[in-house]
Amino acid sequence: MQTPGMLVMSGNGKEQLNRVSEYARTAERIGLRSFLVTEGPAIDAIAVAQHIASVTNRIHVGTGIANIYTRHPALLAGHAMVVDALAPGRLLLGLGTSHQPVNAAYGIAMDKPVTAMRECVAALRKAFAGEAMLNRVGFTPPKAEGKIAVYIAGISPRSIELTGEVADGSLPLNYCPRGLKEVVDGIGRGAQRAGRSPKDVSIALIMHCCVCEDRAVALKSVKATIARYGSLPFYNRLFVRQGFTREAEGMMAAAAKGDMAGAAAAVTDAMAEEVAAMGSAQECRRKLEEFERAGAAYVLLYPVPIDGNYDRGVRAVLQAFS
Numbered sequence: 458m459q460t461p462g463m464l465v466m467s468g469n470g471k472e473q474l475n476r477v478s479e480y481a482r483t484a485e486r487i488g489l490r491s492f493l494v495t496e497g498p499a500i501d502a503i504a505v506a507q508h509i510a511s512v513t514n515r516i517h518v519g520t521g522i523a524n525i526y527t528r529h530p531a532l533l534a535g536h537a538m539v540v541d542a543l544a545p546g547r548l549l550l551g552l553g554t555s556h557q558p559v560n561a562a563y564g565i566a567m568d569k570p571v572t573a574m575r576e577c578v579a580a581l582r583k584a585f586a587g588e589a590m591l592n593r594v595g596f597t598p599p600k601a602e603g604k605i606a607v608y609i610a611g612i613s614p615r616s617i618e619l620t621g622e623v624a625d626g627s628l629p630l631n632y633c634p635r636g637l638k639e640v641v642d643g644i645g646r647g648a649q650r651a652g653r654s655p656k657d658v659s660i661a662l663i664m665h666c667c668v669c670e671d672r673a674v675a676l677k678s679v680k681a682t683i684a685r686y687g688s689l690p691f692y693n694r695l696f697v698r699q700g701f702t703r704e705a706e707g708m709m710a711a712a713a714k715g716d717m718a719g720a721a722a723a724v725t726d727a728m729a730e731e732v733a734a735m736g737s738a739q740e741c742r743r744k745l746e747e748f749e750r751a752g753a754a755y756v757l758l759y760p761v762p763i764d765g766n767y768d769r770g771v772r773a774v775l776q777a778f779s
Contacts, residue, residue: 621647
């Protein structure tokens with residue numbers, strides 16, 4: 458088993474930031490390789506990652522993900538280089554396009570997401586190398602202290618191939634082990650097209666993880682989490698491609714009516730058990746190893762709220778993998 462990393466949901470307010478900081482310090486103490494944070498409404502994942510870097514010493518910090526549509530590449534690069542200057546070599550910049558319903562709420566037209574990602578990564582590479590993105594007399598552009606790892610969280614077939622072409626790594630989420638072949642093969646095609654080796658692209662599989670020996674509670678908790686993702690078009694289509702057609706249709710139909718309990722009920726036990734790790738610490742470790750055998754370079758543990766209690770879910774995962 459490779460040393461896993463961790464992805465947690467970040468939040469607003471001093472109390473929540475203090476709690477995330479505590480999780481990060483614990484993750485560093487027990488030897489996890491990385492600690493990434495999510496982005497959400499009014500939550501800047503890079504700012505939270507910068508804070509986490511300031512309260513830890515060694516662990517890699519990062520975003521899972523930063524939305525490229527809500528940031529100009531120059532601002533994105535500048536912020537990433539600030540974190541890199543404060544914590545050299547420790548930043549993992551996870552990028553994504555988010556989802557149409559999310560971007561629409563910001564008034565953003567989500568046009569040509571694969572092209573937008575390609576252009577964003579190209580601009581970042583130039584900025585990190587010290588090339589000027591803005592033509593201003595007397596302005597000397599900064600340069601990254603070291604290599605800033607850029608990971609892409611795209612899960613459409615075209616996005617996966619783009620990851621193989623231009624990124625340092627992939628952040629696939631909501632795959633089951635047999636479905637991960639899509640990522641392995643897609644990255645291989647993209648890497649070959651760019652004259653790279655697929656080994657240059659690290660697959661950091663994000664694994665829903667519910668350490669809870671009460672099987673009924675674990676299943677209920679995982680189903681609620683999967684349903685939240687299944688109500689979003691990109692993930693819904695991913696579930697269909699993995700053979701969960703009936704479940705995907707049920708989740709989307711219920712979510713369209715605002716019935717998230719119905720969406721969770723559409724997730725079968727078999728689907729939950731394939732996509733997520735759940736049960737005892739030993740069972741969750743076995744699931745992690747299954748993803749590694751399927752092609753993941755390593756796994757990012759993504760705690761599931763246990764019966765709605767997120768803090769309990771995170772602490773259970775930290776204890777299980779300490």
